[in-house]
Amino acid sequence: MPEPLNPAAEVSAHATRKNAAGRLLAVLDAFGPRSRALSLSEISRRSGLSLSTTHRLVHELLSWGALERDPNGRYSIGVRLLELAALAPRGLDLREAAFPCLDELHHRTRGNVHLAVRDGMQVVYVEVIRACATHPTSGKAGDRWPMHATGTGLVLLAFADRELQEEALQRPLEQYTPLTITEPAQLRRKLAQVRQSGYAVSVGQITLPDLVVAVPVHDPFGGLAAAISVVVESARAKPRVLARMLADASTEITRRLAAQSAQRMIGPRQSGQPLAGCARASARPRSGGFAPVASAMSAPVSAPA
Numbered sequence: 603m604p605e606p607l608n609p610a611a612e613v614s615a616h617a618t619r620k621n622a623a624g625r626l627l628a629v630l631d632a633f634g635p636r637s638r639a640l641s642l643s644e645i646s647r648r649s650g651l652s653l654s655t656t657h658r659l660v661h662e663l664l665s666w667g668a669l670e671r672d673p674n675g676r677y678s679i680g681v682r683l684l685e686l687a688a689l690a691p692r693g694l695d696l697r698e699a700a701f702p703c704l705d706e707l708h709h710r711t712r713g714n715v716h717l718a719v720r721d722g723m724q725v726v727y728v729e730v731i732r733a734c735a736t737h738p739t740s741g742k743a744g745d746r747w748p749m750h751a752t753g754t755g756l757v758l759l760a761f762a763d764r765e766l767q768e769e770a771l772q773r774p775l776e777q778y779t780p781l782t783i784t785e786p787a788q789l790r791r792k793l794a795q796v797r798q799s800g801y802a803v804s805v806g807q808i809t810l811p812d813l814v815v816a817v818p819v820h821d822p823f824g825g826l827a828a829a830i831s832v833v834v835e836s837a838r839a840k841p842r843v844l845a846r847m848l849a850d851a852s853t854e855i856t857r858r859l860a861a862q863s864a865q866r867m868i869g870p871r872q873s874g875q876p877l878a879g880c881a882r883a884s885a886r887p888r889s890g891g892f893a894p895v896a897s898a899m900s901a902p903v904s905a906p907a
Contacts, residue, residue, distance in 0.1 A: 625651060629659045630668065630679075635745045639676040696828060697729050699858035700819070703851040704731055707832060711844065714833040716741060717819075718754035720762070723770055725755035728828065750775050750783050753804040753816030754829035760796035761818050761826050767793060781806035801845040802831075811835050815844040819852045822860035830855070 632640060632648035640648070646656040660677060663669040667682030687694075700717050708715045708731040717729040724746045732741070749755030749770060759770055771786045783789050796802045801817045816831035830852060832844050 625649075625655065626659055626663065629656065629663060630683075633679055635742060639672065639678045641676055645677065695859070695862055699862055700828070700830070700855045701729060703854050703858075704729060704830065707830075707847060707851055708733070711832050711834065711847065713844075714741065716754055716816075716831045716833070717828055718752070718758070718831070719828045720749070720755075720758045721746065723749060723773065725749050725752055725758060725829075727754075733834075747808070748776055750789050751778055751807045753802045753807075753814035753831040753833075756792060756796055756802040756804060757816045757818050757829040757831075758826065760793040760802065778808045779806050779810050781810065783807065799845075801848065803841045803845075805836055811837075813839040813841065815839075815841050815848060817845065817848040817852050820856050822856065822863055827856075827859065 628649040628651055629645055632645045637644075637648070642656060642660060643653065645660060646653045649656060651659070660669060663680075664671060664677070667680045669677045670680040671677055696719070697717065704715045704717060707713075712733055714733050715729075715731040716727055718725045718727050720726075725748075726746045727741055727743050730741045730743050730745075747755060749759045759767060771789060775784045775786070775789065776782070777784045783792060792802075801815060804814045804816070806812060807814075812833050813836040814831050814833045816829050818826055819828040819830055821827040830848055832848060834844070
């Protein structure tokens with residue numbers, strides 16, 4: 603399985619900054635999905651800072667709670683940063699609105715389900731539910747990948763501004779398998795197909811046995827908020843059926859985001875009322891679920907496409 607991108611895989615660009623904030627960010631940038639626990643010397647090397655400077659900054663971050671130290675002397679991201687991350691509009695609220703629908707998709711398709719947002723020229727997984735038995739993948743929340751190589755990334759890029767698309771087309775397109783899109787002209791055609799159909803189908807872009815179908819998720823005001831996808835084995839995939847399921851789930855997530863927004867406007871007096879839809883469906887037996895997806899999911903997804 604190819605590894606996701608790590609923004610700190612090389613010496614951090616923040617290390618060139620002379621101000622204190624830049625150096626602190628360089629230390630935090632040393633951590634990544636595949637570098638969750640680091641020694642002091644590893645942080646120094648990955649951040650591009652001297653060992654003495656790293657030691658001082660790590661101590662400050664440790665005291666504040668941004669870092670934690672295990673019994674073996676290795677450091678990891680602290681709970682204090684998790685508390686701050688939960689305040690991000692694209693973080694906690696989005697996951698809260700989406701999770702019941704993602705859980706429903708996961709149980710009905712028996713696939714791996716992803717919720718992703720765009721961060722610069724990369725796609726970041728905000729939520730991941732792995733298949734337990736059929737075809738589990740190794741993706742985790744927090745993983746990031748180039749947009750051209752993932753279904754969610756193709757959707758986010760296809761419905762992004764034209765300027766962003768052109769910038770992505772001018773960048774090198776990393777190859778993970780023989781099927782990965784690596785030519786700008788091919789990517790341009792693929793993005794046009796996604797815009798026309800409203801969903802992306804990607805086969806073997808990162809791992810050869812996989813087929814992913816992805817759709818956009820809109821916020822209550824019509825903007826592009828995120829993308830959701832289902833990853834299954836190519837041999838058992840029916841992309842059009844999966845696309846209908848995802849589209850109905852996306853509509854429900856948008857409705858739930860609107861309900862969240864309305865509750866905040868009403869105020870705390872009524873904020874304790876639960877959201878309708880997927881949240882209540884998730885508390886019922888699996889034969890239930892939100893109605894639009896249930897009807898789409900009546901067709902089998904395990905036959906070849």
